Amino acid sequence: MENTGSVFNAAQAWIRRRASAFKLFGLGVIALLMLIPIGMVNGTRDERERRFQSAVEDVTRVWGKDETLPGPVLVVPYHYQVHEEVWVESGGMRHKEAQSRTLSAEAYFLPKEMTTSGAIEMSVRKRGIYAADVFTAALTVRGRFARPDFAFTGVENAQPEWGRAWMCVSISDVRRVREASVTWATQHAAVEPWNGAQGWPAGLRSAAPIPEGSGELEFTMALEIDGSGSLMLVPLAEKTTVRLESRWPAPSFCGGYLPTRREVGAGGFSAEWLIGKFAREFPSHWTSLRSVGAPKYGQLEAAAFGVKLAPAVSAYRSIERATKYGLLFVALIFGAFYGFELVCRMRLNALNYLLIGGAICLFFLGLLATAELLPFGAAYAIAAGASTALIAGYSWALLKSGRRAVVVGTLLGAIYGYLFLVLGLEDFALLTGTGALFAIVAVLMWLSRRSVANGYTEGPAPL
Structure with a gap:
């Protein structure tokens, strides 16, 4: 029994020493799972775009091509x-x-x-x-x-x-x-x-x-x-x-x-x-x-x-580009929450990240729904605002602090604003998006530089 207990304790110690690695691996798996609903949103976009093209074809056939x-x-x-x-x-x-x-x-x-x-x-x-x-x-x-x-x-x-x-x-x-x-x-x-x-x-x-x-x-x-x-x-x-x-x-x-x-x-x-x-x-x-x-x-x-005399990039093309950057959206927002964990010495579980990821996917669906009725900039603002309010409200209950929820909402607003800028940069979108990934990895590396195997005991003080 003593041998069994020692093995168990050794396994626990081994897992604790690698807690950050397991955490990041789990977040990567959840982020990849988010590509499934994002792909479903993109399929819906294809169907709506076909309907749009059919309606435009009906109009131009009568008016002139x-x-x-x-x-x-x-x-x-x-x-x-x-x-x-x-x-x-x-x-x-x-x-x-x-x-x-x-x-x-x-x-x-x-x-x-x-x-x-x-x-x-x-x-x-x-x-x-x-x-x-x-x-x-x-x-x-x-x-x-x-x-x-x-x-x-x-x-x-x-x-x-x-x-x-x-x-x-x-x-x-x-x-x-x-x-x-x-x-x-x-x-x-x-x-x-x-x-x-x-x-x-x-x-x-x-x-x-x-x-x-x-x-x-x-x-x-x-x-x-x-x-x-x-x-x-x-x-x-x-x-x-x-x-x-x-x-x-x-x-x-x-x-x-x-x-x-x-x-x-x-x-x-x-x-x-x-x-x-x-x-x-x-x-x-x-x-x-x-x-x-x-x-x-x-x-x-x-x-x-x-x-x-046609828009250089239609709303449906912009939404398609946004869904292609879906993994970047998820990585940036998950990275922001993981950084929040490191700073505040708190832990979020897999269900929390799944719900946050679901709110991100709802952003793409809301963007598609509103972009058919409003200009793309206004539609993006509405969808991003709704997603930010949803995640920030959830953070308020999750983190038990209104100040922390405000910080989360501010971070999300900055991320959505940055990604809107990326979508508008046709020639430099890849370079800008890659730069954002490098930046978030660098921030996470800096925040986690003093973390220890048994938690975040040496991390920064909580907000």
């Missing part, structure tokens, strides 16, 4: 004579006879210069509790075409049909055009739908009155169009200038060319693109007789540039 505008292009029909010898039969004899045929085709010309200026007005359309950001763009396009020269067609005596010339512009979703007008110099021209050609999507067309012997052709086109997501333009002219402005504070410039000048602030943005002829990857002209040379629509899309 991403808009791409290649054009305008000047189209001039022409005809020409083809002389050939054909076999004919006359009086039972076959012989060759010279004949002439008249064929027709269309020649396409790109502008020499084009300047587009536009204002983009943002608005919100709702489907239930979900909101979709949409825009209405008012564009004014001014440009000029050089006098069409048909020498490139390779046919002799090409006869342009000036009275049938017309100008077209493709629009990815022409049904969303509110208003459109075209003016040649001072002469207004009617605008009508165009079914597209040579693989280009449908759009608008307008008669182009070209008097014989005239020089360059100047035009002005005004266009008002609805859309969502992005507004993209194609640099078809030898010299393309685009100026866009909006009160949208979070633009994302994209496409084949970036702005040469841009200003972005809380009050909106303005941007200007300058694209020369050496950057243009399309021929200046082509004909309907030759498929070679005519730019494919895929080439136009690849060269398009413009601006995306």
Whole structure:
């Protein structure tokens, strides 16, 4: 019996000497267990985000989606004579006879210069509790075409049909055009739908009155169009200038060319693109007789540039990032409580940490629920405040001290504030989060430097 008692006492002494290690190991296990409910919250976020995307799809399908505008292009029909010898039969004899045929085709010309200026007005359309950001763009396009020269067609005596010339512009979703007008110099021209050609999507067309012997052709086109997501333009002219402005504070410039000048602030943005002829990857002209040379629509899309008018990081993306930092949340808060144990020479059991972890998981669920109704910052403040109040109130009863509960609440508020800052730092989030882990480990190492195997008898005095 004495041997058994001595073994038992030795085991107890061995465990006491390693109490801190067992404590930390247990906290690590509980922290990892917290990833299960956090993962369930993330699954709920996926389902809610799918519902949000479905609602946005319903709104934008009716209002308008991403808009791409290649054009305008000047189209001039022409005809020409083809002389050939054909076999004919006359009086039972076959012989060759010279004949002439008249064929027709269309020649396409790109502008020499084009300047587009536009204002983009943002608005919100709702489907239930979900909101979709949409825009209405008012564009004014001014440009000029050089006098069409048909020498490139390779046919002799090409006869342009000036009275049938017309100008077209493709629009990815022409049904969303509110208003459109075209003016040649001072002469207004009617605008009508165009079914597209040579693989280009449908759009608008307008008669182009070209008097014989005239020089360059100047035009002005005004266009008002609805859309969502992005507004993209194609640099078809030898010299393309685009100026866009909006009160949208979070633009994302994209496409084949970036702005040469841009200003972005809380009050909106303005941007200007300058694209020369050496950057243009399309021929200046082509004909309907030759498929070679005519730019494919895929080439136009690849060269398009413009601006995306959607939040850089949606609320659901921010919540996803927050759940990815879930283990960091748990580690920081558990670390704060463990440090409190060391400072106050108190002990919290596994149930206490499980309940605290449950309150942390409720923070993520509350953040998801409120972010669907409020801006992300306000939703974060409400969820963090509720979680802090819940844990601080529990600490008041657990630690039997209002002053200690205030300290716990202050620590939690600081942790939630710090993690909100981490979520806002897209480029430096990993570095900042890693720094926080290093800091908390360093603090715990400092607090536990004088702990002994039989408890915290040499720790700091309790609060």
